Amino acid sequence: MSILLIAEHDNQTLNPGTLNALTAAQQIGGDITVLVAGSGCAAVADDAAKAAGVSNVLLADNPVYDKALAENLAALVVEQAAGFSHILAPAGTTGKDLMPRVAALLDVGQISEITAVESADTFKRPIYAGNAIATVQSLDEVKVITVRASAFDAAATEGSSAIVNAITTACDAGTSAFVSEEMAKSDRPDLASARVIISGGRGMGTGENFALLDSVADKLGAAIGASRAAVDAGFVSNDLQVGQTGKIVAPELYIAVGISGAIQHLAGMKESKVIVAINKDEEAPIFQIADYGLVADLFQALPELAEKL
Amino acid sequence: MKVLVSVKRVIDYNVKVRVKADNTDVDLANVKMALNPFCEIAVEEAIRLKEAGIASEVVVASIGPKAVQEQLRTALALGADRAIQIECDDLPEPLNVAKLLARVVEAEQPGLTILGKQSIDVDNNQTGQMLAALTGRPQGTFASEVKVEGEKAMVTREVDCGLKTVELVLPAIVTTDLRLNEPRYAKLPDIMKAKRKPLEVKTPADLSVELKQHSRLLKVETPASRQAGIKVDSVDALVDKLKNEAKVI
Ligand SMILES: Cc1cc2nc3c(=O)[nH]c(=O)nc-3n(C[C@H](O)[C@H](O)[C@H](O)COP(=O)(O)OP(=O)(O)OC[C@H]3O[C@@H](n4cnc5c(N)ncnc54)[C@H](O)[C@@H]3O)c2cc1C
Numbered sequence: 001m002s003i004l005l006i007a008e009h010d011n012q013t014l015n016p017g018t019l020n021a022l023t024a025a026q027q028i029g030g031d032i033t034v035l036v037a038g039s040g041c042a043a044v045a046d047d048a049a050k051a052a053g054v055s056n057v058l059l060a061d062n063p064v065y066d067k068a069l070a071e072n073l074a075a076l077v078v079e080q081a082a083g084f085s086h087i088l089a090p091a092g093t094t095g096k097d098l099m100p101r102v103a104a105l106l107d108v109g110q111i112s113e114i115t116a117v118e119s120a121d122t123f124k125r126p127i128y129a130g131n132a133i134a135t136v137q138s139l140d141e142v143k144v145i146t147v148r149a150s151a152f153d154a155a156a157t158e159g160s161s162a163i164v165n166a167i168t169t170a171c172d173a174g175t176s177a178f179v180s181e182e183m184a185k186s187d188r189p190d191l192a193s194a195r196v197i198i199s200g201g202r203g204m205g206t207g208e209n210f211a212l213l214d215s216v217a218d219k220l221g222a223a224i225g226a227s228r229a230a231v232d233a234g235f236v237s238n239d240l241q242v243g244q245t246g247k248i249v250a251p252e253l254y255i256a257v258g259i260s261g262a263i264q265h266l267a268g269m270k271e272s273k274v275i276v277a278i279n280k281d282e283e284a285p286i287f288q289i290a291d292y293g294l295v296a297d298l299f300q301a302l303p304e305l306a307e308k309l
Numbered sequence: 310m311k312v313l314v315s316v317k318r319v320i321d322y323n324v325k326v327r328v329k330a331d332n333t334d335v336d337l338a339n340v341k342m343a344l345n346p347f348c349e350i351a352v353e354e355a356i357r358l359k360e361a362g363i364a365s366e367v368v369v370a371s372i373g374p375k376a377v378q379e380q381l382r383t384a385l386a387l388g389a390d391r392a393i394q395i396e397c398d399d400l401p402e403p404l405n406v407a408k409l410l411a412r413v414v415e416a417e418q419p420g421l422t423i424l425g426k427q428s429i430d431v432d433n434n435q436t437g438q439m440l441a442a443l444t445g446r447p448q449g450t451f452a453s454e455v456k457v458e459g460e461k462a463m464v465t466r467e468v469d470c471g472l473k474t475v476e477l478v479l480p481a482i483v484t485t486d487l488r489l490n491e492p493r494y495a496k497l498p499d500i501m502k503a504k505r506k507p508l509e510v511k512t513p514a515d516l517s518v519e520l521k522q523h524s525r526l527l528k529v530e531t532p533a534s535r536q537a538g539i540k541v542d543s544v545d546a547l548v549d550k551l552k553n554e555a556k557v558i
Contacts, residue, residue: 069475070438071447093468097450100403100438109404109523112433122527127431128326132335135528175447175481179463179474192469196557220558228487238453238467238488245347245427245487247469253557263325264429270535274555276547282540291538291555294547304544309558 001030001120006077006089006098007048011041011066014048016193017090019157020149025088026053027117027152033058033084034162037076039066045164052159060167067178068094074101075171081106084142085120091146092192099146108140113248115151129244129267149192150250150271184239189223191240196253199225199242199269200235203258203279203298207235212302213257219309225249225269227259243268258298261286278302310420310457310479312355312364314389315410315440316348316371317400318380319430328531335529344380347425349387350485353492354423354455356388363457364421366390370413373400378508385503386495392508395516405520407439412516414444419480421462426451426484437484447477451486 003025008015018034025032034048037060045059058080064072077098081087087102089095091113103110115133116124122137123145138145191197198213198220213224225247226240242249244267254272259265261277261284269275270289277290280297287293294301320326321341329336344352358364369389371377374397381392395409414422427434441448449455449464453472456463457479465474467486495503513520541547551558 067473067475070441070450074442093451093466096434097438097448097466100435101442101448103435104404104407104439104442107404109402110433110435111524112435126532127529128320128335129429129432130532131326132328133530133532134526135530137525137527138523139525140523173447175478176449177476179476181468181474182472184471232488237471238486239469239471244429244432253551253555264322274551274557275535275538276551287540288537289535292547292550293538293540294544295540296544301544305548308544308548 001028001085002083003028003030003032003086003088004081004084005032005034006087006095007034007036007044008090008092008094009036009038009041009044011038012043014044015090015092016154016190017092017149019051019154020152021088021090021147022051022053022155023152024114024117024147026155028086028120030085031055035060035077035080037065037073039063047157049162049164050158050160052156054160054162057162057164058167059164062170064170064172068098069176069178070097070101071173071176072171073098074105075173077102078105079169079171080167081142086143086145088145088147090149095146099144103144106142106144108142108144109138110144110146111136111138112146113148114145115148129263130270131263148248150248184237188217189221191223191225191242191247191249194223194251196220196222197225197249197251198222198255198257199227199259200230200257201227201259202229202233204230204235210236212298215306216302216309219306227265256286257302259286260284261289310364311366311368311417312358313414313417313419313422314351314355314367314369314384315424316352316369316380316384317345317425317428318342318371318373318377319345319428322346322429328529332528332530334526344383345425345428347427347485349492350487350489351423351425352384352387352389353490354485357490358457359388368393368417368419370395370410372397372406372409374398381508382503383495385506386500387493391506394508394510396510396512397520401520402523403433403435404439404523406436407443408518409513409516410440411443412518414440421457421479421481421483423483423485426486437482441482444482446480446482448482449475449477450484452483453486453488455483455489
C-alpha cells in the first residue's frame with residue numbers, strides 16, 4: 001500500500017490537522033508520501049519531511065497553487081495519483097473543497113471524515129450529526145478519504161528525514177482566481193487544537209458580551225467558540241462556529257455558556273473530555289451531556305468564574 | 310441565464326434519528342422528512358437571482374424515489390419554475406448523483422448550478438465538488454455570498470480561518486453555507502400553484518448513466534452515549550470540581 005497525504009498549510013507552517021491525518025495514514029499502513037502544494041512553501045515541505053512515518057515529500061511550489069484553488073490543486077493531485085492506493089487529506093475546509101473533486105476526476109467515491117481505521121479499506125464515520133456511526137467499506141481501487149482531525153492523535157513532528165522532490169508542472173485551470181480574504185486574527189490558541197474551549201451562544205446577547213468569555217479564556221489559555229445562533233446573529237465570525245456544519249472539536253475541557261445544546265451543536269463538541277454547561281434554564285438539553293452543570297445567569301457566573309480561577 | 314438547483318429529501322433537522330435494532334442502518338420508517346436545509350438555502354439563492362433579474366429560469370432537480378417529488382413541489386412553491394425528478398430506488402452515492410446531475414447540466418446548460426454544501430443525513434459534503442469536476446466547471450464551495458457580475462461570479466466562502474472570496478468564470482458550481490441567506494416560507498397560494506408547474510420524470514437510463522457501487526455500508530451503530538453528570542450549585546463548587554475531581558485546570 002502506498003498513501004498520498006495532501007498537506008494543509010498556509011505556505012509557512014504545516015496545519016496541525018495534517019499531523020492528525022498522518023496518524024490515520026500510519027494506521028492504514030504502507031509508504032506515506034506527503035504532497036505540499038503552495039507558493040513559497042518550501043519550509044512546509046521541510047517540516048513534512050521530518051514528521052513521523054513520512055517516507056517521501058512532493059513539493060509543488062508554484063504561484064498557481066498559492067491560495068489552494070480546488071480547480072488547480074485537484075488537477076495536480078490527479079496528475080500525481082498514479083501508484084497510490086489511498087489519497088488522504090485532513091477534513092478542514094481545504095480538504096473538503098478539494099478531495100471530492102479529486103475523487104470524481106479519478107472516477108472513485110470518497111469516504112468523508114473518517115474517525116477510525118478498521119482496515120485498509122474499512123472505516124468508521126459519523127452520520128446524522130453524529131447520532132449514528134457507520135462502518136463503511138470502500139470498493140474502489142483508489143481510496144479517497146478525508147480525516148476528522150479531532151478523532152486521531154497528532155503524529156510526532158520529528159522522526160523522519162524524508163527526501164523532498166520538487167514537482168515542476170503547473171496545473172492552471174484558468175477558471176477561478178483568488179480575490180481577497182478576511183482572516184480572523186486572534187492571539188488565542190486555534191480551536192482545532194486548543195486544550196480548553198469556552199463557547200458562547202445566543203444567550204450571550206451581543207458580540208460585546210463575548211468579552212466576558214475572553215476574561216475566562218485569558219485565565220485558562222482557552223480558545224473561544226460559538227454556536228450557530230451566535231454566529232448568525234453576528235456576535236462573532238463564522239470561523240468560531242462549532243457543530244455538525246462548523247468545526248468539530250474534542251478538547252480536554254469544553255465550557256458551553258448560554259448554549260441550549262441542539263443536536264447540531266453537540267455533534268461538534270460531544271467528544272470533549274470534560275464538558276461544563278452554564279445556562280439559566282435548568283431544562284436545557286446541554287445539561288444532559290454536561291459533566292458539570294451550573295444553572296445560573298451567565299452575566300453573574302462569568303465574572304465570578306474569571307475572578308476565582 | 311438559467312440556474313439549476315439540486316435538492317435532497319432528508320430527515321427533518323429537528324428529529325433525532327434511531328439506529329435499527331439489527332444495526333444495518335438508521336430507521337427512517339414514519340420519520341418526518343423535509344428539504345435538506347442547505348438545499349433550501351440553494352433554492353432561495355436561485356429565486357433571489359431571478360427576482361434580481363439575473364436568472365431567467367430556475368430549474369430544480371432531485372434524485373430518488375417518487376417521494377422526492379414532495380421536496381420538488383416545495384421548491385416549486387418557493388419559486389422554482391420547473392422540476393426534474395430522476396427516479397432511483399434509493400438515494401445513490403454522491404458520485405452517482407453527480408454523474409446524473411452532470412447530464413442534466415449538459416442538457417440544460419445553466420450559467421450557475423447551486424447545491425447545498427452537505428446533506429444533514431449522511432454529512433458527506435461531496436456532490437457539488439464532484440459535479441464541478443465532471444463538468445469541468447469552477448466551484449465556489451461553502452458560499453456565504455454570491456454576486457454575479459457579467460460573465461463571472463464572485464463567491465465569498467466560509468473557510469476555517471475566516472472568509473475567502475474567489476472569482477469564478479461562468480458557468481460555475483456553487484455550494485451553500487448557512488449564512489448565504491434566510492430562506493422564505495412558501496405561501497399557501499404558491500403551494501397550490503406549484504401543483505401545476507411542470508415536473509418531468511427521468512431515469513438514469515434516459516440519461517445514459519450507469520450507477521456504480523463505490524462503497525458498502527457494513528454496519529450502523531449508536532455512538533457510546535455520555536453519562537449526564539452532576540449539577541453544581543455555585544461557581545466555587547464548579548472551580549473545585551474542575552481542579553480536584555476532573556483535574557483539567
Ligand atoms: C442545517 C443546520 C446546521 C446547523 N449547524 C449548526 C452548527 O454547526 N453549530 C451549531 O451550534 N448549531 C447549528 N445549527 C443550529 C442549531 O439547530 C441551533 O439552532 C443552535 O445551535 C442554537 O444555538 P444556541 O444554543 O446558541 O441558541 P438557543 O437555542 O437559542 O439557546 C440559547 C440558550 O441560552 C440560554 N440563556 C439565555 N440567556 C442566558 C443567560 N443570561 N444566562 C445563561 N443562559 C442564558 C437559554 O436558556 C438557552 O438555552 C444548525 C441548524 C441547521 C438547521
